[in-house]
Amino acid sequence: MQAEPETTQFLTFKDCLARRLIIKAGGPDTEDSSIEELGDFISYLALELWPTLPESIRNASYTAIPSTDELSFETLTPPTFIDSLISYGLVGDSDDVIKFVEKVLDDYVKEACEPPPTNWSGTRKSECEICERAVPLTYHHLIPRSVHTKVLKKGWHREEMLGSVAWLCRHCHSTVHHVASNEELARNFYTVDLLLEREDIQKWRNYAAKQRRGKRRG
Ligand SMILES: [Zn+2]
Ligand SMILES: [Zn+2]
Numbered sequence: 001m002q003a004e005p006e007t008t009q010f011l012t013f014k015d016c017l018a019r020r021l022i023i024k025a026g027g028p029d030t031e032d033s034s035i036e037e038l039g040d041f042i043s044y045l046a047l048e049l050w051p052t053l054p055e056s057i058r059n060a061s062y063t064a065i066p067s068t069d070e071l072s073f074e075t076l077t078p079p080t081f082i083d084s085l086i087s088y089g090l091v092g093d094s095d096d097v098i099k100f101v102e103k104v105l106d107d108y109v110k111e112a113c114e115p116p117p118t119n120w121s122g123t124r125k126s127e128c129e130i131c132e133r134a135v136p137l138t139y140h141h142l143i144p145r146s147v148h149t150k151v152l153k154k155g156w157h158r159e160e161m162l163g164s165v166a167w168l169c170r171h172c173h174s175t176v177h178h179v180a181s182n183e184e185l186a187r188n189f190y191t192v193d194l195l196l197e198r199e200d201i202q203k204w205r206n207y208a209a210k211q212r213r214g215k216r217r218g
Contacts, residue, residue, distance in 0.1 A: 004043060005050065009058055009112050014046040015171040015211065016107040020100060021045075021090065022203050023178050035206045041088075042207070048081045049101065057105070060112040068105055073098045111170055128169035129192045130176075130201065131208035138173050139165040142190045144182035151186050166192045175204050 004010060021042065050058065053076065056066035082097045091097050127134045142164045143151055151157050168176065179200050180189055189195045196202065 004047065007058075009060060010046070010050060011211070012112050012171075013050060013104075013108045014042060015208070016111060017046050017049075017104050018042045018207055018211075019171065019175050019178060019204065020104050020107070022207060023175060023200050035210065038207060039210055041084075045081060045084060048078050048084070049076075052076045052078060053105075057109065060109055062113045062115045065113045066109060068109055071105070073102050073105075077101050107174065111174065114170065125167040128172050129166045130168055130172040130196070130205050131211075133169055133209065133211070135169045137167040138170055140168045140173050140176060142166055142192075143186045147182050147186045150183070156187055157190065161190070164190070166195075171208060172204070175201070175208075 004014075022038075054066070054071070056064070057068070057071075060066050077098060081101075082094045085091050085097050085100065086093065091100060125137065128137060143157055143162050148162050151162070152159060176185070176189075176195060179198065189198070196205065
């Protein structure tokens with residue numbers, strides 16, 4: 001297999017691709033034994049697409065936010081990439097693949113351009129509570145703030161529960177918000193253990209835990 005670029009941007013891109021594949025498309029069959037195959041497949045796909053992206057996208061960062069408005073997803077997506085996704089039964093046709101690529105790039109630009117997490121002191125953990133990678137962490141409100149009023153009104157949780165947070169890497173954090181709405185998170189997935197009981201989160205964790213961490217930006 002071709003060597004992967006070592007940049008944070010590439011690893012972020014690969015994680016975004018993996019998340020869409022695993023969570024949105026259900027992913028190829030991911031029994032524990034095939035998680036390595038899945039990793040190879042995702043690597044392969046990422047390496048197919050990455051070199052076709054404009055440099056401004058490949059170097060995206062919070063100080064160099066690129067625009068994707070001018071991108072033609074049809075022309076930049078290699079035919080081999082389209083064929084692979086279709087032959088794995090992950091999408092129906094080439095239009096689906098183009099939409100898929102568009103969403104992955106959207107996620108990627110958003111994540112690559114987030115400012116680096118602030119350094120918190122105090123009770124923060126050093127490893128992500130889902131994938132256990134030792135990377136910069138963000139905190140996730142297990143009961144999202146946007147639903148606090150509703151939560152109290154409906155009596156789903158006591159007030160002192162509202163502050164519970166989980167320390168998650170950016171990639172796991174985005175994944176959590178991809179799999180459930182804020183209200184669902186508040187009602188059914190308000191602890192890390194409950195999140196980890198979900199099959200899609202387990203698949204994601206098994207995949208993510210095996211990925212290297214990126215080099216820190218400057
Ligand atoms: Zn993580
Ligand atoms: Zn969150």
